[in-house]
Amino acid sequence: MSRLRDALDRGEFVITGEVAPPHGTDYSAMRASLDTLGPLCHAINITDNQGATLHLSSLAASKAALEAGYEPIFQQTCRDRNRLALQSDLLAAWTLGLENVLMVTGDDPRSGDHTKAKGVFDLDSTQLLAVAKGMNEGVDMNGSELTGATGFLLGGAMFPEAEPWEIQLERAVQKAEAGATFFQTQAVMDTDKLARAVDALAPYGVKLIASILLLKNGRVIDFVNTKLAGMMIPDHIGSRIKGAADPMAEAIALATEQVREIRDIAHGVHVMPLGADDVVERILEGAGL
Amino acid sequence: MIVTKPRDWARIKANLESIDAKSVFLMGCGQCATVAHTGGEKELAVAKARLEADGYQVTGWAVGEVACHLGGTKLETRKHFGSVDAADAVVVLACGAGVQTVADAVKKPVFPGLESAFLGTVLRSGVYEERCQTCGDCVLDLTAGICPVTTCPKGLLNGPCGGMWNGMCEVQTDRECTHVRIKRRLAEQGRSATRVIPAKDNSVKLKPGSINTRERKGQ
Numbered sequence: 192m193s194r195l196r197d198a199l200d201r202g203e204f205v206i207t208g209e210v211a212p213p214h215g216t217d218y219s220a221m222r223a224s225l226d227t228l229g230p231l232c233h234a235i236n237i238t239d240n241q242g243a244t245l246h247l248s249s250l251a252a253s254k255a256a257l258e259a260g261y262e263p264i265f266q267q268t269c270r271d272r273n274r275l276a277l278q279s280d281l282l283a284a285w286t287l288g289l290e291n292v293l294m295v296t297g298d299d300p301r302s303g304d305h306t307k308a309k310g311v312f313d314l315d316s317t318q319l320l321a322v323a324k325g326m327n328e329g330v331d332m333n334g335s336e337l338t339g340a341t342g343f344l345l346g347g348a349m350f351p352e353a354e355p356w357e358i359q360l361e362r363a364v365q366k367a368e369a370g371a372t373f374f375q376t377q378a379v380m381d382t383d384k385l386a387r388a389v390d391a392l393a394p395y396g397v398k399l400i401a402s403i404l405l406l407k408n409g410r411v412i413d414f415v416n417t418k419l420a421g422m423m424i425p426d427h428i429g430s431r432i433k434g435a436a437d438p439m440a441e442a443i444a445l446a447t448e449q450v451r452e453i454r455d456i457a458h459g460v461h462v463m464p465l466g467a468d469d470v471v472e473r474i475l476e477g478a479g480l
Numbered sequence: 481m482i483v484t485k486p487r488d489w490a491r492i493k494a495n496l497e498s499i500d501a502k503s504v505f506l507m508g509c510g511q512c513a514t515v516a517h518t519g520g521e522k523e524l525a526v527a528k529a530r531l532e533a534d535g536y537q538v539t540g541w542a543v544g545e546v547a548c549h550l551g552g553t554k555l556e557t558r559k560h561f562g563s564v565d566a567a568d569a570v571v572v573l574a575c576g577a578g579v580q581t582v583a584d585a586v587k588k589p590v591f592p593g594l595e596s597a598f599l600g601t602v603l604r605s606g607v608y609e610e611r612c613q614t615c616g617d618c619v620l621d622l623t624a625g626i627c628p629v630t631t632c633p634k635g636l637l638n639g640p641c642g643g644m645w646n647g648m649c650e651v652q653t654d655r656e657c658t659h660v661r662i663k664r665r666l667a668e669q670g671r672s673a674t675r676v677i678p679a680k681d682n683s684v685k686l687k688p689g690s691i692n693t694r695e696r697k698g699q
Contacts (some may be wrong), residue, residue, distance in 0.1 A: 270634075274679065296641040299633055299651045315636040318679045332679075348642050355647055358640060358663050365638060365676050377642060420643030420650040 193290035194262045195234040196344040199373060199398045205459030206480065207264065207375065207400055208471065209236035212252035214245060221252065222259060227468040229261035231475060234291055236375070236461070239266040243303025250280055254287045264346065265289040268297025273313040274322070274332055281326055285341040293346040293375060294319045298420055317362075317369045320345055324370030347371035350421060351388035351401070352381055360391050367395040375461050378404035378415075380425055382452045389457055400459035403449045405474075407442045407467050409433040443470050443477075450478035481512040482575040483608040484519065484594040492571060493534065495591040501568035503537040505560070506593070507582055509547035509574035515602065518594050519543075519573030527573060527593065539563040547578030554585045564588060616684035622677055624665035629680070632658040637677040 198205045208228035210221050229235055237256055239249040246252075253263035265284050267277060284292065294316045300308040314322065322332045329340035347366040353359035363374065374392070379385045379401045389399050406412055412429045415422050428445065435441035446462075453460050460480075464471050496504065506524050513519025521543050528538045540563030544556035557564050564570065564586055572579040573593040583590035598610035613630050619637060620627060629635045633651035639659030643650025647660045666672070 296634060296636065298643065301633075301651060310634055312634045312636060313682070314679050315634075315638045316641075317638040317676055321676070350642055350644075353640075353642075353644055355660060355663075358660055359644075361663070362638070362640065369676065421641075421645050423645060 193234075193344045195264070195291050195373075198233050199344075199458060202458075203233075204454055204480070205233045205398075205400060206231060206475065207234050207236060207459060207461045208232045209238060209461070209463060210252075210256070211238050211241060212247040212249060214247075216247065218252075218255055221255070224468050225256055225259055225261050228462070228464075228471060229256075229259070231472055232261075232462075233459075234262040234264050236264040236266055236293060239268045239295075239297070240271060240303075241298075243270065243298040243300045243305070243308075245304060250284055250287070250289075253284070253289050257288055262291070263289060264291040264293050266293045266295060267319065268295050269312050269314050269316055269319055270297030270300065270310050273311050277314060277319060278322060278326070278331055281323055281341060281343070282337070285326075285343065290342065291344045291346065292323060293348065294323065294371070295348045302418075302420065316347060317365050320347055320366055320369040320371050327370075344372060345370045346373040346375060348377070349374045349388065349392075349399075350377040351379060351384045351399075352377070353421065356384075356387070360388070363388070363392060363397075364395060367392065367397045371397060373398040373400060373458075375400045376402050376457075377422060378402045378463065379449065379453065380423075380428060382449070382456060385453065386456045398458035400461045401453045401457040402461040402463055403446050403453070405442055405446050405462075405464045405467050405470065406432050407465060408438045411465055439467070439470075443474055446474045447477035450474060450480065454478060454480070481515055481600070481602065482577070483597045483600045483610075484513050484516055484573075484575050485597050486518060487593055487595050489530070492591060492593060496536065496569055496571075499569060499589050501536070501589070503539050503567045503569075504531055505539050505564045505567035505570045505588070506531075506541035507547065507553075507556075507570060507572045507574070507578075508541070508543035509572075509578050510543050510545045511547070513547070513574045513578070513594065514543065516608065517606065519547075519578075523573055527571070531571075539566040547572065547574035548581045550581050550584060553578075553581045557582070557585045614685075614689075615680065616689070617681045619677055622675070623662045624669065624671065626658060626662045626665065628658050628662065637680065 210224040237249045237253040249266050253265040256263040296316045300310045326341040349363040385401050412424050432438050432441050450460050508519040508524045524541045531538050542556050542560050544553050570588050570590045571593040572582045575596040579592045599612045600608045600610040640657045644657045649655045649657045
């Protein structure tokens with residue numbers, strides 16, 4: 192039984208984190224990250240060639256996380272595989288004991304390290320969610336019966352701060368109707384907008400896990416603003432960190448405030464410490480978790 | 481129309497050198513390549529001068545009505561039989577379909593003089609934008625006449641993706657997100673866009689495409 196599903200069903204405030212598989216075959220850095228974040232979280236996202244840059248597959252790394260004693264959220268992007276490969280990997284994931292899946296579109300190959308790659312996008316994330324929901328019901332995308340169904344907890348991504356909001360909301364509703372039962376958001380900067388999203392999606396019975404990003408220095412802020420798709424750090428937050436005597440301490444204080452606020456609004460928090468895994472425990476404790 | 485752009489001149493020369501060609505017949509196209517100013521009479525004159533400056537003899541040139549029309553192109557090359565026959569190679573300033581049609585029509589080595597870019601719209605003279613993938617499974621009825629397969633860099637049927645910021649595209653940050661445009665136009669027309677567009681049927685676009693409207697019923 193998925194611990195994440197269990198906690199969400201019980202109405203417990205959940206904590207998720209994420210680790211990146213290695214760019215190579217040496218799991219030691221990922222393992223170290225898992226050993227720091229894993230004990231603090233209900234589940235850990237295992238990213239899928241994030242930022243369109245080459246990493247070991249999320250499928251294998253998710254299995255490795257499971258074997259290490261942590262509960263993974265297997266991420267699948269639509270960028271690198273067609274509908275046959277996506278379905279085949281989903282079947283494989285279930286047999287490997289992976290119970291949580293997050294379906295995302297995926298960054299465009301032009302933004303990654305293999306800029307000459309072809310983006311597949313045979314399915315989009317809404318369609319992929321519907322396919323996975325079908326697999327939970329025992330059929331493949333063609334409606335053909337599977338010899339053994341899956342039983343995934345299905346998640347999608349959404350961005351509470353995206354404008355135009357009506358279009359973002361419509362998209363999230365589509366994903367919920369396609370099969371998503373939880374959402375993980377992009378990093379939240381404005382908790383009023385997070386509350387707006389939680390309220391708007393409440394009728395669909397989906398749970399929202401809001402992300403926070405540890406803005407540990409000015410460089411990270413500039414990186415997010417220039418390199419990360421669909422993200423912008425507002426000036427008041429940027430200047431708070433950049434102007435602080437100790438930016439890391441300020442970032443921890445900010446993250447702690449954010450988690451505390453999110454706790455009153457959303458169903459969980461997703462922590463993205465950008466390498467500073469060792470401060471996550473302090474942030475969560477500071478926020479009363 | 482099919483939008484073409486000039487091919488790297490060094491590649492054209494390398495193609496000619498590969499068969500040790502000394503003389504060239506040039507062919508253009510009276511349709512798309514003429515409109516795109518890449519393979520009309522003016523561009524052929526420029527190519528001719530350039531070839532001659534590089535030491536090639538240009539035996540002649542022709543701009544047929546439609547380079548990709550096999551019958552018309554055969555007729556056109558027959559009209560110029562002497563100069564085609566005198567050339568070591570034919571360089572075609574047309575799209576890939578035009579080049580292949582000429583290659584079918586003459587017995588000489590044929591080389592492309594242009595690169596085929598896309599099927600698009602002339603926004604104004606010299607400004608072109610890709611609009612159609614000829615996917616064979618059109619969704620323009622659902623998307624207010626704006627093709628997401630072509631104009632969304634990821635080709636998503638249901639969007640926007642998570643990278644959309646303030647209505648702008650993640651990949652081409654100076655462009656409005658296609659899905660935002662689609663939804664706005666649908667709303668302006670009082671049409672709803674809540675249904676999910678199903679995954680594309682890629683089987684209708686298996687290569688090579690072929691259509692024969694002459695096949696009679698019962699045959």
